[in-house]
Amino acid sequence: MNQHTYTEVNNGSAPVPVRSTPVLSYGHFYDEVTKLLGSASNHCISYYCHDLSDRLKFICCIADDETGSIKVLSHEKKADGTPLRSLTVDCPSVHIFEREIHENFGVVFEGHPWLKPVRYPHDRADRLSVMDNYPFYIIDGEELHEVGVGPVHAGVIEPGHFRFICNGEKVLHLEIQLGYQHRGVERMLAEKSEALQRCILAENIAGDTATGHNLAHVQLIESLAGIEVYEALQIERCIALEMERIAVHIGDTAALCGDVAYQLGQVTCEALRTMVINTTQSWCGNRFGKGLIRPGGSNYPLTGEMADEILGNLADVERRYSNVTDCIYSLPSVLGRFEDIGTVTRQQATEIGAVGMTARTCGIMRDTRKTHPFQHYKNFQIDPVTLETGDVLARGMLRALEVKASAGIIRGLIDAWRKAEKTVGKPDYDLRLIPDSFAVSMTEGWRGEICHTAVTDSMGNISHYKVKDPSLHNWLALALAVRNQEISDFPVCNKSFNLSYCGHDL
């Protein structure tokens, strides 16, 4: 029976022929998806639509965290404007995907409570829907007032508009309007024919997740080409990913301290972050790891001296970071600002399909490195850190704990790397992709689950490319977290999530 409803793939494994995924009727598709998402171990990692000129093909990928398989379901419909029953009613976590499909192709989902624009792509279905006429949620009331923040913010951050409805200092509702950073990344990734161009594009999907997104992309290309890279390279990639996680987590700790005016924590962590990214720089010439991960090989293979340098710097950073976090998370004035602020409950996180750190701070064990292992994580034991309280403090503590865990992982990886066979391969930019196939690639960036999927045409060119950044799910968690909080606590809540604007806007 299963053979007739969906195909199963694994993260980064060989691609499946497009035709092997059965095209279901919408009713059947709806029932299957609802049934699958009803189980706590499943969550939707991507649901999108692409235009086959005469009809629209919908692809839904549901990841099973227990078995590590990804189920791919599909249905098709003519582009004739007939509405579909909204899945969001039964599975709220797909709300953002339906919004996206609605915006891109004008498909109406009946019963969807929040069918608003997502990012204003150039070729959206309704060209009359523009930034200026975004349908904001409105609450009437004498005592209420609205506060609009952005899109241009004080400080060097990305653009995004936040609209608060407040009763005095208390936030009743926050609506986040994004799309200012839309660059058409997905279309460019599908259209660019050169592999190097695509890598550079993938590195710039979100500047702070260069390694995470690029690894997802490279893994996808290798998967579509049907190759598996040598062990040493897989280990190096995992090291790069963990280095990025450590650097960003430490930088975020600094920013959290900065927001509550705790100068000591801020400047110490800023200095430590520099040490980590400078180590990455001395490895590959770029502080954010750009240029490090390439299909088939590497321009910057890890050397014995480099491994020693990483270990040396890391030991130093880990010791000093642990000292400063002990200091931060035992200071009453800081705890007073972090504790019980911006709480996301486990139920909320489950409903909205939160991923990554947001999920792990609510007690949901959702870590791609463990549940859908990729690269060398397949042969490596990972014990993800989870916390229960879901507040700003939990998100801060999680960073402290993950830095420690990642440092341990890097030490283990370097041990494995020393034992691995030292093959050195240059990047291969001429990989031939298998025609008419479909592949999924997931990585655990520092924010959470990154998912890239692509379909190839009969010539072996990419005909559709889809990127999903963890922020796409987690922005809603921020909006829920600030409800009934003081508006003056919004910045620290926002910083504790540190979500990506450009990762969302693509």
Added chain:
Amino acid sequence: MAGFVLIVIAAFFFPGIILRTKSIASGRKGPGILQPVKDIIVLLKKGSVFSTTTGLIFQIAPAVTLVSVICAMLLLPFAEQRALLSFEGDFVLFAYLLALGKFFTVIAALDTGSSFEGMGASREAFFSLLVEPAFFILLATFAMFTGYTSFSVIFNQFFITGNDYVMIYSIIGVYLFIQIAMVENSRVPIDDPKTHLELTMIHEVMILDYSGFDKALIHIGTYLKFALYGSLIYNLIVPAGWNIFLQTGLFLAVQAFFAVVIGLAESFRARNKMNKNPKFILTLSAIAWIAFTVILILTDKLV
């Protein structure tokens, strides 16, 4: 007159010392002591830009605020010299001159029509309201303690009343004036002058729309206000009868010490959550109230 001049001199170095202390405490070299003054000179040379939604109030507010601080400076004595302006009950004028400046800042912020500035104005007005009792109860305590109601005489008599508890009152006074100065000057833990986050600001958000010359006036007012409180603190530490040259040196030392204390306090703690501020400020009034009650008992006024 000497007191007035000394406050101006202290104000020159005050913000620079705070900045430098914070820099050193965080392991950085930091800008020169006079950097804030240089910034002001740059601002003074620039013109102002006014939003089209603002009116006359917005344009005159910085000048009114600065003038109100300067007038308040006239009321403070130094050493045995009387203040330039001194009369019975002059501390009431002192408090309301500062309040007048604040009032204009608040209505100018409302004048911009910005939702941020409205929020900041509401917070500033609320916290100023709460800190007022602390100031008056403290001054009333000193008035009871010395038997006079003018700054010049209170501070002149403070150390020669022969009261055994003068040191305790001096310490309580210094502590409360430092805390009141933190509230009035919008520093950590009440406010964070360094933040770029409008939603968390109190004072900074109200002056967001000012630029150039007007902004310089506001900054000068803030720096003078620091030295103003420093001067109050000084008068509670050093007896008025000491040698004038020694006093001049001590005055600058006390001001520098006050700035270092602020710098250190801001380096090693986080600011309060917004809804903790009222509690924090009311605690100051409570301390002042206890001091006042005790002085009533000591002077046999409380039956």
